[in-house]
Amino acid sequence: MTEGHLVAALEEHVLIVFTGGTISVSPSRDSNHPALGGAQLAGEISGFSEVPIQTVDLYRAMSESLTFPHLHKLVTFLRQAMDQPAVRGVVVSHGTDTMDEVSYLVDLVGPWSKPIVFTGAMRHNELVSADGPANLVNAIRVADTSASIGRGVMVVMNEEIHAARYVVKGHSTNVSSFSSPGAGLMGSVVEECVRYYWSVPPCTNSYRLPALDSWPKVELIRMTLGNSGLFLRACLAEQVDGVVIEGFGAGHVPEFLLPDIQKLIDAGIRVWVVPRTASGHPLYATYGTPGSEIGLQSMGVQMEEGPGHKARIRMMLELAGKE
Numbered sequence: 001m002t003e004g005h006l007v008a009a010l011e012e013h014v015l016i017v018f019t020g021g022t023i024s025v026s027p028s029r030d031s032n033h034p035a036l037g038g039a040q041l042a043g044e045i046s047g048f049s050e051v052p053i054q055t056v057d058l059y060r061a062m063s064e065s066l067t068f069p070h071l072h073k074l075v076t077f078l079r080q081a082m083d084q085p086a087v088r089g090v091v092v093s094h095g096t097d098t099m100d101e102v103s104y105l106v107d108l109v110g111p112w113s114k115p116i117v118f119t120g121a122m123r124h125n126e127l128v129s130a131d132g133p134a135n136l137v138n139a140i141r142v143a144d145t146s147a148s149i150g151r152g153v154m155v156v157m158n159e160e161i162h163a164a165r166y167v168v169k170g171h172s173t174n175v176s177s178f179s180s181p182g183a184g185l186m187g188s189v190v191e192e193c194v195r196y197y198w199s200v201p202p203c204t205n206s207y208r209l210p211a212l213d214s215w216p217k218v219e220l221i222r223m224t225l226g227n228s229g230l231f232l233r234a235c236l237a238e239q240v241d242g243v244v245i246e247g248f249g250a251g252h253v254p255e256f257l258l259p260d261i262q263k264l265i266d267a268g269i270r271v272w273v274v275p276r277t278a279s280g281h282p283l284y285a286t287y288g289t290p291g292s293e294i295g296l297q298s299m300g301v302q303m304e305e306g307p308g309h310k311a312r313i314r315m316m317l318e319l320a321g322k323e
């Protein structure tokens with residue numbers, strides 16, 4: 001086990017990077033912080049010896065409190081890990097609340113030459129039927145197999161393999177909280193068998209990781225019935241770099257908010273509209289009524305794929321520039 005840095009190893013292994021989250025929570029040891037790191041969590045799966053592992057404690061945070069410096073540290077570390085010949089694949093042990101955003105960000109700054117698999121737990125270590133150890137073992141299996149190379153970053157929870165590109169956390173507490181609306185499961189892990197049903201198209205974005213102190217300021221605003229436009233005006237006042245709007249249905253906004261949106265565009269602020277719905281694509285050419293996709297695009301708005309919180313990550317990277 002190492003503390004935030006890599007040790008060259010000769011034997012091929014799966015590297016597990018511990019970052020905190022519920023999988024690391026043990027209230028009787030520490031009720032304020034995630035208490036468990038690599039040494040303890042690897043100890044809990046010591047009966048699993050099929051795959052050699054090495055562990056690293058990168059940071060120990062609840063994932064709702066992660067900041068851009070955390071993400072910078074994670075991506076930088078993963079890039080170093082890819083260069084280690086003995087590393088077959090990497091598991092990132094992570095909080096689930098932002099696992100869909102963080103895994104997506106890691107995916108977008110790829111491509112990665114070896115599998116990267118995120119996992120975590122919905123039930124902490126001291127709850128009945130804690131799911132962390134089984135998730136960890138399944139994620140190790142996925143990271144270890146050469147069948148996982150070239151499939152993009154993945155999330156393994158509850159015996160299911162999801163593509164980071166499509167996965168969302170859709171339930172607050174259930175162990176089956178992760179799903180990939182529209183796309184479906186990419187695969188499953190049952191007993192020792194990793195099965196894939198399909199592959200994601202290769203990641204060709206090559207987004208650059210923004211510099212530590214210059215992540216673009218992008219806000220996410222959800223449309224609601226009778227929305228006052230207060231947050232749109234706040235974004236103009238703050239001169240943010242971009243705004244992602246979760247619009248009604250396929251991406252529609254009320255006609256009475258169009259002047260506020262026009263002011264953002266006139267000020268050079270990038271505006272994307274994505275569907276507010278839990279699944280489905282935006283429309284581009286069906287409705288011409290004010291506030292619908294045809295009119296929005298003629299104002300300079302871009303219609304984009306949701307969900308909003310993942311589109312925000314994509315816009316930040318887009319604004320930061322490509323390699």
Ligand SMILES: NC(=O)C[C@H](N)C(=O)O
Pocket residue numbers: 020021022023061062063064094095096097098120121122123
């Ligand atoms: N299940 C979890 O991991 C939730 C926790 N709040 C986290 O994201 O760190």
